Amino acid sequence: MTQGLINVKLKEHRLLDKVSVTAIAPGDQVELGSCFAEFFRVNHSIPDAIGIVLHTPIGAVVHTGDYKFDYTPVDGKPADLGLLGKIGNDGVLVMMGDSTRVESPGYTPSERVINDSFDKIFANAPGRILIATFASLISRVQQVLDTAQRYERFVAFMGRSMQNNVQMAIELGYLNMPKGMLIRPEDINKFNPDQVVIVCTGSQGEPTSALTRIANQDHRQIRIQPGDTVILSATPVPGNEKMVHRTINSLFRQGAEVFYQGISNVHVSGHGAQEELKLMLSLLRPRFFVPVHGEYRQLILHAKLAFSLGIPEENIVVAEDGDIIDVTEDSIKLKEHVSSGNVFVDGLSVGDVGQIVLRDRKVLSQDGILMVVLTIDKETGQPLAGPDIVSRGFVYMRDSEELLENSRQRVLDAFNGFEKHSHSGSDWSFVKDKIKHTLSEFLYEQTRRRPMILPMVMEV
Amino acid sequence: MTQGLINVKLKEHRLLDKVSVTAIAPGDQVELGSCFAEFFRVNHSIPDAIGIVLHTPIGAVVHTGDYKFDYTPVDGKPADLGLLGKIGNDGVLVMMGDSTRVESPGYTPSERVINDSFDKIFANAPGRILIATFASLISRVQQVLDTAQRYERFVAFMGRSMQNNVQMAIELGYLNMPKGMLIRPEDINKFNPDQVVIVCTGSQGEPTSALTRIANQDHRQIRIQPGDTVILSATPVPGNEKMVHRTINSLFRQGAEVFYQGISNVHVSGHGAQEELKLMLSLLRPRFFVPVHGEYRQLILHAKLAFSLGIPEENIVVAEDGDIIDVTEDSIKLKEHVSSGNVFVDGLSVGDVGQIVLRDRKVLSQDGILMVVLTIDKETGQPLAGPDIVSRGFVYMRDSEELLENSRQRVLDAFNGFEKHSHSGSDWSFVKDKIKHTLSEFLYEQTRRRPMILPMVMEV
Numbered sequence: 001m002t003q004g005l006i007n008v009k010l011k012e013h014r015l016l017d018k019v020s021v022t023a024i025a026p027g028d029q030v031e032l033g034s035c036f037a038e039f040f041r042v043n044h045s046i047p048d049a050i051g052i053v054l055h056t057p058i059g060a061v062v063h064t065g066d067y068k069f070d071y072t073p074v075d076g077k078p079a080d081l082g083l084l085g086k087i088g089n090d091g092v093l094v095m096m097g098d099s100t101r102v103e104s105p106g107y108t109p110s111e112r113v114i115n116d117s118f119d120k121i122f123a124n125a126p127g128r129i130l131i132a133t134f135a136s137l138i139s140r141v142q143q144v145l146d147t148a149q150r151y152e153r154f155v156a157f158m159g160r161s162m163q164n165n166v167q168m169a170i171e172l173g174y175l176n177m178p179k180g181m182l183i184r185p186e187d188i189n190k191f192n193p194d195q196v197v198i199v200c201t202g203s204q205g206e207p208t209s210a211l212t213r214i215a216n217q218d219h220r221q222i223r224i225q226p227g228d229t230v231i232l233s234a235t236p237v238p239g240n241e242k243m244v245h246r247t248i249n250s251l252f253r254q255g256a257e258v259f260y261q262g263i264s265n266v267h268v269s270g271h272g273a274q275e276e277l278k279l280m281l282s283l284l285r286p287r288f289f290v291p292v293h294g295e296y297r298q299l300i301l302h303a304k305l306a307f308s309l310g311i312p313e314e315n316i317v318v319a320e321d322g323d324i325i326d327v328t329e330d331s332i333k334l335k336e337h338v339s340s341g342n343v344f345v346d347g348l349s350v351g352d353v354g355q356i357v358l359r360d361r362k363v364l365s366q367d368g369i370l371m372v373v374l375t376i377d378k379e380t381g382q383p384l385a386g387p388d389i390v391s392r393g394f395v396y397m398r399d400s401e402e403l404l405e406n407s408r409q410r411v412l413d414a415f416n417g418f419e420k421h422s423h424s425g426s427d428w429s430f431v432k433d434k435i436k437h438t439l440s441e442f443l444y445e446q447t448r449r450r451p452m453i454l455p456m457v458m459e460v
Numbered sequence: 461m462t463q464g465l466i467n468v469k470l471k472e473h474r475l476l477d478k479v480s481v482t483a484i485a486p487g488d489q490v491e492l493g494s495c496f497a498e499f500f501r502v503n504h505s506i507p508d509a510i511g512i513v514l515h516t517p518i519g520a521v522v523h524t525g526d527y528k529f530d531y532t533p534v535d536g537k538p539a540d541l542g543l544l545g546k547i548g549n550d551g552v553l554v555m556m557g558d559s560t561r562v563e564s565p566g567y568t569p570s571e572r573v574i575n576d577s578f579d580k581i582f583a584n585a586p587g588r589i590l591i592a593t594f595a596s597l598i599s600r601v602q603q604v605l606d607t608a609q610r611y612e613r614f615v616a617f618m619g620r621s622m623q624n625n626v627q628m629a630i631e632l633g634y635l636n637m638p639k640g641m642l643i644r645p646e647d648i649n650k651f652n653p654d655q656v657v658i659v660c661t662g663s664q665g666e667p668t669s670a671l672t673r674i675a676n677q678d679h680r681q682i683r684i685q686p687g688d689t690v691i692l693s694a695t696p697v698p699g700n701e702k703m704v705h706r707t708i709n710s711l712f713r714q715g716a717e718v719f720y721q722g723i724s725n726v727h728v729s730g731h732g733a734q735e736e737l738k739l740m741l742s743l744l745r746p747r748f749f750v751p752v753h754g755e756y757r758q759l760i761l762h763a764k765l766a767f768s769l770g771i772p773e774e775n776i777v778v779a780e781d782g783d784i785i786d787v788t789e790d791s792i793k794l795k796e797h798v799s800s801g802n803v804f805v806d807g808l809s810v811g812d813v814g815q816i817v818l819r820d821r822k823v824l825s826q827d828g829i830l831m832v833v834l835t836i837d838k839e840t841g842q843p844l845a846g847p848d849i850v851s852r853g854f855v856y857m858r859d860s861e862e863l864l865e866n867s868r869q870r871v872l873d874a875f876n877g878f879e880k881h882s883h884s885g886s887d888w889s890f891v892k893d894k895i896k897h898t899l900s901e902f903l904y905e906q907t908r909r910r911p912m913i914l915p916m917v918m919e920v
Contacts, residue, residue, distance in 0.1 A: 103723050242699050249756035258757065263563050296709035297718065346827075347908030357828065360853035365825030367806075368817065369852065375835045375845065375918045385835065385918040392829065392912060393820035448807030452852060458835045458845040460920050 001048040004168040005136060012164070026050055026080060040087065041080040042067035045111075045137050045270025047174055048077075058329045059093025062284055066098050066293065068272035069279060072110045074139035075174075084283040094327055095286035099294030099302035100271035108273045109265075111139055114233070117265040118147040125257070127193035127227025129153070132203040132211040133234050133267075135161035138169045140233055141199055145177050148197045154183045158222070159201030159210040166199075185221050193227055203234035205243030212243075215250035224254035232260040233267050277302065281309050288332040289316045290325065360452070368393025369452040370443070372411055372435055376428075378459045387411040387435075394451040403446060407439055411455075414438040428457040461508040464628040465596060472624070486510055486540060500547065501540040502527035505571075505597050505730025507634055508537075518789045519553025522744055526558050526753065528568045528732035529739060534599035535634075544743040554787055555746035559754030559762035560731035568733045569725075571599055574693070577725040578607040585717070587653035587687025589613070592663040592671040593694050593727075595621035598629045600693055601659060605637050608657045614643045618682070619661030619670035626659075645681050653687055663694035665703030672703075675710035684714035692720040693727050737762065741769050748792040749776045750785065820912070828853025829912040830903070832871055832895060836888075838919045847871040847895075854911040863906060867899055871915075874898040888917040 003023045010016040024030060026041040038053040044066045054061040069079050101108060122129065133140045148155050155177075157163045169175040188196055202211025211230070213219040224230075230251050236244040244260075251258045261267045272280070281289070289311050291302035299318045306316055317332050319325055322340030326333050344358075370391040375384045387408050391397060397404065414434050435455040444450055463483045470476040484490060486501040498513040504526045514521040529539050561568060582589065593600045608615050615637075617623045629635040648656055662671025671690070673679040684690075690711050696704040704720075711718045721727045732740070741749070749771050751762035756778075763776045777792050779785055782800035786793050804818075830851040835844045847868050851857060857864065874894050895915040904910055 238705065239702050241701060245698065245755060245757070252757045252760045263761065295705060297705070297712045300712045301723065354856055357853055357856055361825045361828055364829065364853050365821045368821055369824065369829055371831055371850075371914065371916070373833050373916055373918060375920055384920045388916060388918060390831075390914055390916060392914065393817055393824050396814055396817055454831065454850055454852065456831070456833055456848060456850060458833060458848060458918065460835055460844045 001046065001138070001169070001172065001174050004172045004174070005165065008161075008164045008168050027083070038087075040083045041077060043070040043073050043077075043079050043270075044068065045134070045139065047075045047138055053087055053092075056093075058327075059287075060087065060091065061094045061096070061327075062087065062092050062286065063096045063292070064098050064280060066100070066271060067276075067280070068101075068108045068270060069276050070108075070110045072112045074111045074142055081283065084280070088284045092284045092286040093329070094288045094290060094332065095281070095284050096290045096292045097277065097280060097302065097306075098271055099277075099291045099298040101269055101273045102277060102291075102294065102298050102302045102305060104269075104273040105275075106273050107275050108271065109268045111143070111268055113265055114140070114143055114268060115147070117259075118143060118231075119150070121229060121231060121259055121264075121266075122147050122151045122153075125194070125227075125229040127225065127229065128188075128196045128198065129229045129231065130198045130200060130211065130214070130222075130256075131231045131233055132200050132209075133232075134203060135159065135165045135201055137234070138165065138174055141166060141169070142175055144197060144199055145175065145181065148181065149178055153195055153197045154191055155181050155197045155199060156183045156185045156188055157199050158185050162199060162201045162210070188221065193225070198222070202247065203232050203244075204237055204240045205245075205247045207243075212247055215247045215254075217254070224251060224256045226255045228256040230256045230258045231264075231266050232258070235261050235267055235269065274305065277305055278309060281306055281311075286311070287315060288327060290319060290332075291316075296320065363452050364393060367449045367451045368395075369454060370394050370407075370439070372407075372439065372453070372455045373458065374411065374415065374435075374456070375458045375460055383412070383415060384460055387415075391451065394449065395447070403443075406446075407442060410438050410442050411435050428459075431455075432457060461506065461598070461629070461632065461634050464632045464634070465506075465625065468621075468624045468628050487543070498547075500543045501537060503530040503533050503537075503539050503730075504528065505594070505599070507535045507598055513547055513552075516553075518787075519747075520547065520551065521554045521556070521787075522547065522552050522746065523556045523752070524558050524740060526560070526731060527736075527740070528561075528730060529736050530568075530570045532570045532572045534571045534602055541743065544740070548744045552744045552746040553789070554748045554750060554792065555741070555744050556750045556752045557737065557740060557762065557766075558731055559737075559751045559758040561729055561733045562737060562751075562754065562758050562762045562765060564729075564733040565735075566733050567735050568731065569728045571603070571728055573725055574600070574603055574728060575607070577719075578603060578691075579610075581689060581691060581719055581724075581726075582607050582611045582613075585654070585687075585689040587685065587689065588648075588656045588658065589689045589691065590658045590660060590671065590674070590682075590716075591691045591693055592660050592669075593692075594663060595619065595625045595661055597694070598625065598634055601626060601629070602635055604657060604659055605635065605641065608641065609638055613655055613657045614651055615641050615657045615659060616643045616645045616648055617659050618645050622659060622661045622670070648681065653685070658682070662707065663692050663704075664697055664700045665705075665707045667703075672707055675707045675714075677714070684711060684716045686715045688716040690716045690718045691724075691726050692718070695721050695727055695729065734765065737765055738769060741766055741771075746771070747775060748787060750779060750792075751776075756780065823912050824853060827909045827911045828855075829914060830854050830867075830899070832867075832899065832913070832915045833918065834871065834875065834895075834916070835918045835920055843872070843875060844920055847875075851911065854909065855907070863903075866906075867902060870898050870902050871895050888919075891915075892917060 003021050006021055007016060010019055024039055026039050028039055030037045035054055035056045039050045042049050042051050042065060049065060051064045071078055131144055145155060157166050166175060170177055200210035202209030205212055214222050214224060217223060248258050248260055259266050289306045291299040303316045303318050307313055315332060317325055317334060319334060322338050324335045326335040368391060373388045374386040377384050389404050389407055432455040436453045439453050463481050466481055467476060470479055484499055486499050488499055490497045495514055495516045499510045502509050502511050502525060509525060511524045511527060531538055591604050605615060617626050626635060630637055660670035662669030665672055674682050677683060708718050708720055719726050749766045751759040759778045763778050766776055767773055775792060777785055777794060779794060782798050784795045786795040828851060833848045834846040837844050849864050849867055892915040896913045899913050
């Protein structure tokens with residue numbers, strides 16, 4: 001499944017023939033120099049999720065990956081508790097554990113609970129049903145297909161990543177879709193509304209996704225019509241709340257019935273809650289523990305959880321991106337820090353948009369910019385033309401003629417104060433500073449805004 | 461209390477003597493032309509919250525205000541169920557009801573539950589305790605004071621709005637603070653850490669608030685030290701999640717113990733959940749219902765809730781800002797829409813920052829700006845100086861000399877192509893357009909960015 005998803009992405013970026021991908025299965029062992037890696041099945045919101053054991057000369061390092069324990073997963077393959085127990089019995093030097101849901105007490109419910117919610121919604125939906133979820137959440141798509149079959153509905157897929165992933169999952173046997181159930185998006189209107197289910201992208205309110213386009217009445221094929229039911233089968237990723245809520249509001253506004261996490265059990269997390277984190281820690285019983293995959297507060301809470309299970313404080317390290325952790329057979333500590341983080345890609349260039357350019361963009365976005373150009377006679381130092389003033393993002397120029405005229409006058413006054421000194425050389429930076437300072441003060445006094453001021457002096 | 465809060469704000473803006481404020485009490489009646497208003501006590505996160513009944517010639521219109529039903533409120537004054545029942549019995553034509561928490565089933569817990577959480581935290585805090593909450597949440601402050609007294613701690617207040625509101629609330633008798641408990645922020649270090657509680661602003665991660673400054677190590681008086689306990693006694697208002705999480709992460713990073721909604725019961729909402737909304741609807745039994753105070757999805761859900769209690773669909777109107785609702789004794793409908801919404805205040809001016817200025821700021825913030833200035837001989841049409849190019853927020857100029865030199869050359873080439881026509885008149889707009897177009901294409905080709913391009917031609 002992982003290979004399939006990677007291939008879909010490689011194909012999208014036309015890199016498929018440039019990369020070789022080797023698939024491994026749970027239980028496989030792969031040699032890596034003096035180490036070897038072993039893999040154990042866990043549950044997550046995607047089939048075939050695994051954790052990794054890296055057997056090093058000084059001991060086993062376990063990375064859980066994203067995980068939860070689902071005893072009744074949709075794909076019928078629960079986490080391999082037996083193998084996890086064996087790994088723990090054999091001894092684990094370091095465990096790195098997923099911290100995403102450490103703030104939630106109890107257990108994350110099984111994916112199965114969603115079947116009941118889907119059943120209730122399908123049974124009462126008078127028209128079309130649109131379901132948005134993550135394109136990688138293949139097991140959720142399977143649940144939709146199973147429910148659609150029970151309610152005799154046809155299914156269409158919308159959104160490129162959804163279509164690609166579903167096609168791949170069907171080909172690889174990860175999705176079980178009855179013959180004749182699939183319809184093309186352009187054929188939806190050939191069916192009665194109560195015969196149709198549409199599975200689409202857009203559960204995060206992403207601007208160009210299918211559901212967001214539909215909500216914005218901007219989709220090529222679909223408009224919301226009375227009787228439509230929309231299910232957002234996902235939780236907003238932190239930071240996306242506003243966009244998701246905007247989508248939900250728009251859908252309601254157009255008359256759809258909308259079900260979403262918060263009013264209905266239409267999603268469960270792919271990450272384990274506190275009791276599952278305790279179970280993993282108790283199965284593996286690591287000597288050293290490093291919480292991973294979470295914001296800093298979650299790492300800290302996971303560290304406290306591990307401490308509460310008996311791992312000594314000095315055996316737990318909370319690290320951030322770029323930290324190097326030094327582990328020996330009997331010690332663990334933070335060693336040094338290498339630079340890491342985001343590299344900004346802007347247009348064709350990678351990483352060249354630095355602090356100064358970003359700071360300028362920020363200033364520009366707040367109060368705009370105002371340019372002053374003055375042409376000077378090189379010989380006499382007299383102004384020959386201008387000052388001309390142009391501004392963008394500061395004030396609407398047509399409504400501000402008086403302000404701009406007064407600004408011009410201020411610039412001339414400032415310039416004339418300098419005439420004697422300035423015509424001797426061609427370095428006008430002192431004059432430019434003076435113009436900038438004068439204008440900045442004047443404009444702040446008049447408008448309480450601080451546009452970026454860019455004086456230019458041209459010599460003729 | 462409302463009067464006190466308003467006066468604090470008026471004082472801040474030096475308007476206190478320009479505005480007259482009349483206080484009313486629950487049960488008061490105020491004549492308003494052919495109508496009169498009556499007021500009933502509700503519970504909210506602030507003392508003295510009330511709802512309004514407007515008795516009109518055709519019937520009573522009830523606006524609940526923000527409300528919940530708290531049978532054991534901190535200030536000892538529960539919502540006036542008796543009066544609400546009487547208002548309902550007398551007949552309500554229109555009810556406008558708070559929809560904020562319609563997505564939450566059950567009841568909003570009483571403010572009292574927070575006492576237990578505070579007790580647990582105070583009992584275990586080895587050092588200072590910092591509590592951030594809304595500056596208007598006076599009852600929460602009272603709970604902190606009560607707990608502080610039990611654990612023999614002194615209390616300091618930080619953040620201007622918190623200090624102002626607390627002072628007002630003490631003066632008006634809404635806060636009960638034992639003598640000698642109050643200490644000044646600058647005296648905090650004179651006490652042992654375990655003798656100190658700091659109540660401050662910043663529960664929403666607001667950039668200039670006390671807690672945010674402390675988290676950013678930017679506060680004049682306070683730095684986080686080992687043993688500090690921080691309580692965020694508030695829920696992030698939608699949209700503030702990221703800022704609040706950043707604050708929490710920073711506090712953890714500096715070694716504080718942090719308690720916040722989600723891992724601890726340190727806040728309850730001021731708005732009623734579904735069962736309370738049902739109770740209010742059942743007490744008032746309005747003929748017509750208008751859900752208010754919520755995003756569109758919440759208004760719709762509140763409308764459905766009212767429908768489920770037996771209010772006919774045609775008696776419910778979901779309106780948005782600016783909608784005019786037409787009510788008669790036996791009908792309610794949306795009539796027309798007046799323009800409404802935000803008026804932007806920027807510096808000294810109100811409402812003059814229009815679409816064009818905002819659009820420019822957006823463009824500027826994305827790819828920056830590039831100015832080209834060319835000085836021309838009026839007589840011959842020959843370029844005398846320039847083109848000079850300056851950019852901001854586009855590329856870092858010192859690293860892009862080649863790009864800028866090539867741009868200059870392009871401008872000259874474009875200009876020379878026009879020489880013949882242009883020296884006849886003084887309208888350079890055609891030339892400017894050509895320069896703009898040429899440069900825009902060249903820069904997009906070279907960088908895949910589209911800075912705003914501003915050509916200026918000066919005649920000498």
